[in-house]
Amino acid sequence: MKFSTRAHWNAPVNQLTRERAWRGELLDLTETNPTRAGLDYPLDELADAMQRAARAPYDPQPLGLRSAREAVAASLQCDADDVVLTASTSEAYSFLFKLLADPGDDVLIAIPSYPLFEHLAALELITLRTFPLELHRRWELGPIAPGPRTRAIIVVNPNNPTGSFITPDEQHALAMHGIPLIADEVFLDYPLDARGTTLVRDDLLTFTLGGLSKSAGLPHYKLGWIRVSGPATERRAAIDALELIADNFLSVATPVQAALPELLRIAPRIRAEIAERTRANLAALHEIFASVAAARVLPVEGGWSAVLRVPRVMSDDEFALALLDRGVVVQPGYFFDFTTEGFIVVSLLVRPEIFAEGVRRIAAMIPA
Template sequence: MFSRRVPSDLAPNRIAGARAAAAPRFDLTVSNPTACGIPYPDGLLDALADRAGLAYRPHPRGLESARRAAAAEYRRLGVEVDPERVVLTASTSEAYAFLFKLLAEPGDAVLVPSPSYPLFEHLARVEGVEAIPYQLHPELGWRPDLGAIAAASDRVRAVVVVHPNNPTGSFVHPDDAAALERLAAARGWAVIADEVFLDYPLDGGPGGGVSFAAGAEALTFTLGGLSKSAGLPQLKLAWIVASGPGEAVARALDRLEFIADTFLSVGTPVQLALPALLREAAPVRAAILARVRANLAGLRRAAAAVPEVSVLPAGGGWSAVLRVPDVVGEEELTLELLERDGVAVQPGYFFDFPAAGVLVVSLLPEPAALAEGARRLFARVRAHITR
């Protein structure tokens, strides 16, 4: 009766089941900035009460004032974006859905990085599209094998880059960005660049602070949004910036407008409020950046006393990747941490890391919670080794 776009087995996995049974005291998986003590300025949401929001005069690409505000965000990155090249969506997830509808026939494919954000598989599948992983190699600082990408199937319509990648934190190296653009232009693919974490440099590295929105060679769609840039996921507003060869961009925008017009999913109040929200949220972004940097430094200091554990370099983002000895397996270790230590972490296999012995922790939690969670995690790892 139901389509294969939705998996037939929707039962929670063992880790989700264990979490549901007992809420962890030290949640090192939190990705919601509104749930971890980040200060939000008084009056931040006042602009949502603008009475102009009582009228409904939708524009499929988004209200011009909002598109202008989103475009102006790229000035921080040194890129001039024409607001006419911006399309608003309710989330980055919706942006992916629109782009997959725009670019791919059912049965076509998109290339997605691996390890990376696990939602790609579902986002593609519900659009009737296959997400084909391309490997990022840890020994190359998470750079891809461009030769393998070049050999991709003719069903591929787009290559997704996550810049910086979640959870490896790696930026797309400028040489790889240029090569991918050339390849995409030659193969007739679009580039989809997810830059939701670009505002959060940690260790930095080549490519940090460089936006794909400046791209000119291939048809490129750069994604950003309030959920990460302003720490406001609940407001549901994101954007797509189209760049590249003029005629392809114009044709893509006309078609994106058609898709957006069938949904008109972004609420009027949040669009009207966008200029004020982006202005007023600067301290939220600064507080999140200070939090993730301090937590990464704290985690590194704590891990320095535990030779069995290493914290991998993290170019940018909200996560840290820990390498741990693969003694009992990632799933068992994650379950033990949940059930015996009250600590929630994510096992590397959730993100398709190429080798076992990886745990991913969020850098968003309150510093005391992260420190205690990490202490318990390190103690559990040591207990296994000395057993």
């Protein structure tokens, strides 16, 4: 059977995943699924909202139901005409790549970053090029060199996993390239050591992404959004084109759209619960690592993860495998394209007792 060459359909599973599969109970510090993190969701209210929404008739609207777009617009303080609904942020990327790039074109993204983008770009036959996030006192955007076929610059604000926001100065510098911007702001509602500013522009076509997955801790409800900003003519043209793309799929389910105004009213409470968890875990991480001289917790301005700088006495993969022997699962830095060894990523969403014990075992592995 011949499949396309868009992806490595039978790519080998990496050693860490293989090793992990046959071990018993582990302290999993990679858990980023909020529905598996022991959070106290208002399940009755969510069920009531979805039950009421189940009565809505099918009204296929490629950009999303007006009532749902208005609810998103109210929370973003923008015009509902500038909001496009998708089934997820991942789908939003796929629509935007279709809109902006032809096969062989490229998009630029700051690394270290979430590994999903490589696959999303490959599936659209476009090339992912990178530019660095550099660690100074904080993670800062490094030099950006768009090529002749660069069609978009993607930034994650705050970034996963470095937790760094894109500051207003950096936003301005990005816009100077005159290339459409995609700002993934799924974690913007989760400030930790700093506060972020949304990236919307009136001088450049800009797509700002968000969704229920993170901002309401409801990834399984499958609803995301794109807010389009920029000069009016380009903005309208982009939304018209997105409407054509979305019309082929009509992928956002009616019940979740009909329930959206209510879901967005419930969301702040779920967010507060998640924020309390991530803050408590970050505090525990700092406390445990305060006495570990050879390693440190890197600055975390926002988001759901933290990065540990560990001594480069072995590769990050060997470090992660050695931790597995001690019953702890972490993500080695290379999963996120850190350019050197010595980085370990942990999720701040993990149940506090598992998190603290896992982190203690990491600390115990670091040579004095």
